[in-house]
Structures are given as C-alpha cells and as structure tokens.
Amino acid sequence: MAGPHRRRHPRPHLRRPLERRPAPHRGAPRHRLRIFDGRQTAILAAATTGDLPGALALLADTEPGDSWENAVTAVLTALCRPGDPHAAADAIDRCLTFEPDEGLAVFATRLTLTAIDAADPDTPSARNLLAHLTSRTGESGDGYALRDLLTHHGVRDRLEPGRKAALEQALAACALGAAALPQPVRDRLEEALDRARDVLEKSPFDPGSPGGDPLERRTRTAPPSDAIRP
Numbered sequence: 001m002a003g004p005h006r007r008r009h010p011r012p013h014l015r016r017p018l019e020r021r022p023a024p025h026r027g028a029p030r031h032r033l034r035i036f037d038g039r040q041t042a043i044l045a046a047a048t049t050g051d052l053p054g055a056l057a058l059l060a061d062t063e064p065g066d067s068w069e070n071a072v073t074a075v076l077t078a079l080c081r082p083g084d085p086h087a088a089a090d091a092i093d094r095c096l097t098f099e100p101d102e103g104l105a106v107f108a109t110r111l112t113l114t115a116i117d118a119a120d121p122d123t124p125s126a127r128n129l130l131a132h133l134t135s136r137t138g139e140s141g142d143g144y145a146l147r148d149l150l151t152h153h154g155v156r157d158r159l160e161p162g163r164k165a166a167l168e169q170a171l172a173a174c175a176l177g178a179a180a181l182p183q184p185v186r187d188r189l190e191e192a193l194d195r196a197r198d199v200l201e202k203s204p205f206d207p208g209s210p211g212g213d214p215l216e217r218r219t220r221t222a223p224p225s226d227a228i229r230p
Contacts, residue, residue, distance in 0.1 A: 032063040035073050047080050055080045068107075071098040075111060078118035088119035092129050105142035109133065113152050121154055130155060138167055143174030 033039050039062065046055040059077050064070055071094040078084070078091040095115045100108035112133045119126045133155075137145045150156055150167055159167070175182055181189065 032061055034063045034065045035069045043076055052080050067098045071095050075115045091115040091118055092125045105140040105145040109137050109145040109148050143176045146171040
C-alpha cells in the first residue's frame with residue numbers, strides 16, 4: 001500500500017546568473033576538427049573560389065582519424081597542391097591502405113578516382129592504385145561503383161581489353177537503368193516461381209493449418225473425398 005503523498009510547496013524559480021567563460025590563454029592548444037562533412041564542404045568552398053591557402057590551412061589543422069578520414073584529407077590536399085608529387089604520392093598511399101567496409105564500394109571508388117585525377121596516372125604508383133581499384137571494384141559487384149569506374153575516361157583508356165570486357169560484363173549483369181531483368185535472370189526467377197507453385201499445389205491438405213493468426217491453430221473439416229474432383 002502506498003504511503004501518503006506529501007504536498008510540496010512550489011519553490012520560487014531561481015535563475016542562475018550567467019557565468020562568463022574565461023578567455024583561453026595565449027598559446028593554449030585549439031580544438032582541431034576531423035574531416036567530416038562540414039569541414040570537407042568548407043575546404044571545397046575555399047578551393048573552388050580560388051582560396052587555396054585557406055583550404056590548405058583547414059587541411060593542415062585537421063585532426064587525424066580513421067583510415068578513410070586520413071585518405072580524404074590526403075586526397076583533398078593533393079587536389080589543393082596541383083603538381084606536387086609528394087602530396088599525390090601520399091594520397092595514393094592512403095587510398096591503397098584504406099580497406100572499405102561493406103556498403104562503401106561507391107565511396108571508395110570515387111575517392112580513389114579522385115586520387116588518380118590528382119596524380120600523374122602514368123606513374124608506377126598510380127598504375128598500382130589503378131590495378132588495385134579495378135580488382136576491388138570488380139569483386140564488389142556494385143553496379144554504381146562499376147559504372148563510375150568505366151565512365152572515367154582516364155581509367156577506361158588505360159584498362160587492358162580483357163579487364164575492360166570483364167568489368168563491362170559485370171556492369172551489364174547489374175542491369176542499371178535497363179528497366180527489365182536480363183533474360184537469364186528472368187528465366188531463373190520464373191523457374192523458382194514454377195517450383196514454388198508446384199510444391200503448393202501438391203502439398204497435402206492439413207486440417208490443422210494455421211489461420212490468420214499463426215499463433216492460433218484453427219480446426220477445419222476436410223472436404224469429403226467425393227467432393228474432390230480432378
């Protein structure tokens with residue numbers, strides 16, 4: 001049994017005086033930001049309006065993070081330092097060491113393509129990155145990543161004919177924009193549906209089969225044998 005409730009008298013609303021934060025001391029370390037969406041946008045805004053020093057300052061003041069963050073920072077730095085072989089080499093190395101998780105094939109492909117754009121595509125390191133990219137994208141089976149790869153002229157023109165044909169075949173199997181299933185896939189689907197229908201039609205009658213609620217079993221009376229006609 002609950003005890004009696006005590007009536008509480010309302011206390012007057014007390015507003016705490018605003019506390020003024022002390023100004024940071026000179027020389028105190030600033031809070032560095034990681035390369036998330038907002039910072040990437042600020043860097044691109046500065047770079048595309050001709051403020052490369054401002055973009056590079058933001059990149060230099062970026063906090064290191066996960067491998068994908070470090071790869072993005074390196075690629076953006078290479079874009080903001082056109083013709084700098086050291087920045088391009090660092091971007092390529094970062095993309096080579098970045099192993100994307102499942103579902104990040106498109107992001108990883110576009111990031112790597114950008115790194116190739118920022119470098120000389122005919123250098124040994126860039127060719128190594130291109131081979132790594134085509135192998136990884138082909139294994140992913142992601143149609144959007146395959147399409148981005150094959151529509152990049154700098155990459156497409158450097159693919160070996162056999163490799164290009166294999167990637168085009170993998171892209172065609174994804175049926176992007178086809179608005180219809182490829183005939184082999186359609187045949188397999190129709191075959192599976194025919195088998196399912198055959199199983200359902202030949203399954204024996206179960207008088208205790210579940211009704212609308214699968215947790216409740218309803219009692220049904222089987223029809224007389226003479227009512228079943230072929």
